[in-house]
Amino acid sequence: MKALTANRLDDGEVVFWKAGQWVERFADAELFSDDPTGEAAEGQGKSQPNTVIDVYLIDLIESEGLWAPLSYRERIRALGPPNHPGHGKQAEGGAAIEALMHATGASRSTGRVNLIKRK
């Protein structure tokens, strides 16, 4: 399972793709169960360079019955900085946030690695 992420151009906010729109919460993100669908969305996302930057796919794992980013880097992006629990999206709390916080998967997202290589 994958999701598509980026940073919004005008304020840097972490955003996720959902059916042609960019949303702020990972819990609202569209999930891609197969590569072609995700890659098609990635192509669409990258065609919006004046809305978002650094568009890439992230790998997901299951956590507490919900999906969470596999890499802790992406969980930190989805939640906010661990040193300030009141900052970022983690401040909202709730089951979706808890599931992200409890996720323990560990690997790099292939989409991110590709982005680094491209740079």
Added chain:
Amino acid sequence: MYQYDTLDKEFLADRAAEFKEQVQRRLAGEITEDQFKALRLRNGLYLQLHAYMLRVAIPYGSLNAVQLRKLADIGRRYDKGYGHFTTRTNLQFHWIKLRETPAILEELATVDLHAIQTSGNCIRNVTSDPYAGATAEEIDDPRVWSEAIRQWSMLHPEFSHLPRKFKFAVTASPKDRTAARVHDIGLVVRRARDGTMGFEVIVGGGMGRTPYVGPTIREFLPANRLFSYLDAVLRVYNRHGRRDNSYKARIKILVAALGADEFRRQVEEEWEKVGPGADMPDTEIARIRAAFAPKAFDTLVNRSEAFETAKAADPAFARFARNNLKPHKRPGYTIVEISLKGIGDTPGDATSDQMDVVADLGERYGQNDIRVTHEQNLVLPHVKLDDAPAVFAALAAAGLATPNINLITDIIACPGLDYCALANARAIPIAQDIAHRFADQDRAELVGELKIKISGCINACGHHHVGHIGILGVDKKGEEFYQLTLGGSGAEDAEVGKMLGPALPADRVTDAIDTIVEVYLRERAEGERFLDTFRRTGVAPFKEAVYAEAH
């Protein structure tokens, strides 16, 4: 402190206006991200994990109260009410919006602050001694030379596109508080036997992926020949530095590849060509020097009754005085170090309210002079001993009186993966965990001087290579691990730390530090700091103890 003139002020306002137009064009889609990125980085604006980060230059770590209040105000209005002081004595805001950045730069310009040359392959902010002008140790005021270097390097057309970034440190005391030997160029003010002032010139130190303690390439450079010599060093680097590989592009790689003798020969040859015409006129140095003229200190006696009485009455103040107050060159004065390492806090972070408190104290008790240290603390360099109890009380009320300067909880940590797009692992929670473990101040004082420095990646913003204990975050198949090094020093006895052994998972780091400290306490001889003991015993007893479980 140095005051900008009308031209300087107009330039900063123009620069902010220029960036405003560039941001508008980017948001309107008239320029691409690739085109814009180079422009925003020239104004210190990075994209990090959660938002943009703006790195504001604090030249040689020197601020006045108005400037610090402005930083507090920007933190409150454009960020989340805080800022992060860095190992380059800059201030970073971590929650910046691109669309608001032009307004921030306009506001900074009103108090002579900016974010120019805080990014990119240019000459960055100069590090200097935070005790400058206050310590009796110094041969000269290093701020004079730091400011002259700032003026020389600011928008220098020849040195704006170097192979890689370039960092200076300038110190004039035998006790090095600038990490001069691990900078691209470290300048140490020296006085010749005949009284002539000059510099020991150290070139090619650095940390990052390939750490080096820089060799001295000139034992004594007459002060009036500084800038022609710097021209020569930078020209040799600009010509031969590796532009094909960013990992090998710093001057340290060039110096190491050529060898110090050959590098020196090439610099001297180039210096002959440059000639004294490139030196800054004595009159200009004198003009800059006048801006740092000695303060009008009151004539006081060494002993302050108010200070002694407060120490006797309040053990907390006595402890603060013991650890955070440093000797001043004038009788009756002291240097106050303000720790930004409260137990469990994020190293280097200060809230906007705390910045306001320090600004007020600097204005009221400290001759309107505030410094930032490369160890991520603040300094009020000129406080009367009589006023020290009042300063302590105000700091304590603001959560800024942690009495741990140079102790085990005075930890340097980069923002790490909590914020930074380059990081492989978090640095902040490791620092917090270690600080909690050593929160007992009696134990911390028993351990004595012990500098822990933590970086979240090999770029070494947390100076881990020169920590007495260095901690480097690494990514092992997607998991946070930490590599420990021991015996590093960024001071006058600079040394790169030695690897202890295999990297440890996050939950074993603090236990390992505890073990290392226990080995030190067991092994130390009378009067030895951790570093001294380590240098005597070598890594073996520490390694054995930390990895005992694995055997």
